[in-house]
Amino acid sequence: MAQKTSLSRLKLTDFRNYAEAALSLDGRHVVLTGENGAGKTNLLEAVSFLSPGRGLRRAVLSDVTRVGAAAGFTIFADVDGMDGEVSIGTGIEPGEGESVTRKLRINGTPARSTEELTDHLSVLWLTPAMDGLFTGASSDRRRFLDRLVLSLDPAHGRRASDFERAMRSRNRLLSEGRFDPSWLSAIEAQMAGLGIAMAAARQEMLGLLRALSGNSGETPFPTPVLTLEGFMDGAMDRPAADLEEDYLDMLRNGRGRDAAAGRTLDGPHRTDLLVRHREKDMEAARCSTGEQKALLIGLVLAHARLTADMTGYAPILLLDEIAAHLDEGRRAALFDLVHGLGGQSFMTGTDRAMFSALADRAQFFTVAHGGISV
Numbered sequence: 001m002a003q004k005t006s007l008s009r010l011k012l013t014d015f016r017n018y019a020e021a022a023l024s025l026d027g028r029h030v031v032l033t034g035e036n037g038a039g040k041t042n043l044l045e046a047v048s049f050l051s052p053g054r055g056l057r058r059a060v061l062s063d064v065t066r067v068g069a070a071a072g073f074t075i076f077a078d079v080d081g082m083d084g085e086v087s088i089g090t091g092i093e094p095g096e097g098e099s100v101t102r103k104l105r106i107n108g109t110p111a112r113s114t115e116e117l118t119d120h121l122s123v124l125w126l127t128p129a130m131d132g133l134f135t136g137a138s139s140d141r142r143r144f145l146d147r148l149v150l151s152l153d154p155a156h157g158r159r160a161s162d163f164e165r166a167m168r169s170r171n172r173l174l175s176e177g178r179f180d181p182s183w184l185s186a187i188e189a190q191m192a193g194l195g196i197a198m199a200a201a202r203q204e205m206l207g208l209l210r211a212l213s214g215n216s217g218e219t220p221f222p223t224p225v226l227t228l229e230g231f232m233d234g235a236m237d238r239p240a241a242d243l244e245e246d247y248l249d250m251l252r253n254g255r256g257r258d259a260a261a262g263r264t265l266d267g268p269h270r271t272d273l274l275v276r277h278r279e280k281d282m283e284a285a286r287c288s289t290g291e292q293k294a295l296l297i298g299l300v301l302a303h304a305r306l307t308a309d310m311t312g313y314a315p316i317l318l319l320d321e322i323a324a325h326l327d328e329g330r331r332a333a334l335f336d337l338v339h340g341l342g343g344q345s346f347m348t349g350t351d352r353a354m355f356s357a358l359a360d361r362a363q364f365f366t367v368a369h370g371g372i373s374v
């Protein structure tokens with residue numbers, strides 16, 4: 001069984017609709033209930049800032065500071081994490097405009113980057129904004145896929161941003177008609193190395209999830225069958241050096257075409273994550289709304305289980321408005337599955353009764369007008 005990671009304290013200042021708020025936690029799951037607009041999702045968002053990136057809303061950081069606040073927002077958390085107990089502080093300084101970056105202190109010491117958070121805990125989430133994942137833009141599925149990869153392979157984020165930067169340079173050279181062969185070749189060689197490493201990391205994550213779903217047992221949440229399409233289709237079992245060579249050829253031969261298109265038409269930025277409902281043998285986009293939600297839950301739970309298996313520590317799970325869509329039986333089954341992961345989860349809803357099956361496995365809080373009470 002994976003070890004637990006948990007928050008024992010969360011304290012917010014000038015965060016969204018909270019001027020000041022604090023939560024004392026005892027390691028059990030956390031249920032936050034209250035009316036629409038009370039600030040439940042904001043609390044989950046605060047916890048999501050204990051992982052690298054822009055949180056579960058992919059927020060512009062300056063929007064996160066409470067409207068009317070004189071300074072930037074801060075989040076403090078006491079965490080029993082993968083490296084023992086730590087105090088984490090994160091937030092932004094005021095008045096830096098939209099290019100502001102998030103500051104992080106771990107036990108009072110400034111951290112080089114927010115990636116250091118992954119040494120201490122892993123935070124995964126499922127929010128209503130993800131409901132259209134299977135029917136929406138492929139860029140959303142790619143981002144979802146990359147978050148899956150990132151939770152087990154922190155270097156994936158750096159590879160993806162370096163690839164993006166190199167690709168932008170290539171696009172610029174091509175669009176300006178500067179076909180300088182040595183410059184282009186150097187950029188393309190960098191893209192080939194990074195691009196194939198990204199594709200391999202994604203493929204490896206899918207392989208791990210596939211192996212896991214083979215022995216996931218009976219659950220009311222269907223098994224998603226995942227495949228990748230759009231880049232190096234069916235070729236990923238070949239040696240990386242050969243794939244890099246192939247990708248380099250594609251880039252070299254595609255210069256004219258890409259110049260005309262104004263963008264690079266081959267690469268890992270074109271990958272799509274295809275999801276099928278295994279039991280129905282149906283693509284996810286054609287499943288019913290409820291089936292899609294259940295598939296998404298199945299996918300996030302599988303990822304949480306994989307994270308726990310691979311790291312030995314159960315992730316913190318943020319489940320926003322998860323109970324509303326499920327009947328009583330499925331709700332109880334979900335709580336059992338979440339509890340069985342062995343970690344701490346944060347769940348929100350408008351009605352406390354929906355969580356009654358959790359009983360004393362959870363702490364219950366009421367959220368109202370930017371305040372939290374027991």
Ligand SMILES: Nc1ncnc2c1ncn2[C@@H]1O[C@H](COP(=O)(O)OP(=O)(O)OP(=O)(O)O)[C@@H](O)[C@H]1O
Nearest residue numbers: 016017036037038039040041042063064065066067
């Ligand atoms: N920067 C900000 N400053 C002040 N208030 C904000 C800021 N950003 C968001 N809010 C407000 O926070 C409130 C709470 O939002 P939140 O999404 O947490 O509600 P919720 O309890 O999850 O509601 P629902 O049940 O409708 O999902 C909203 O009314 C929103 O306008």
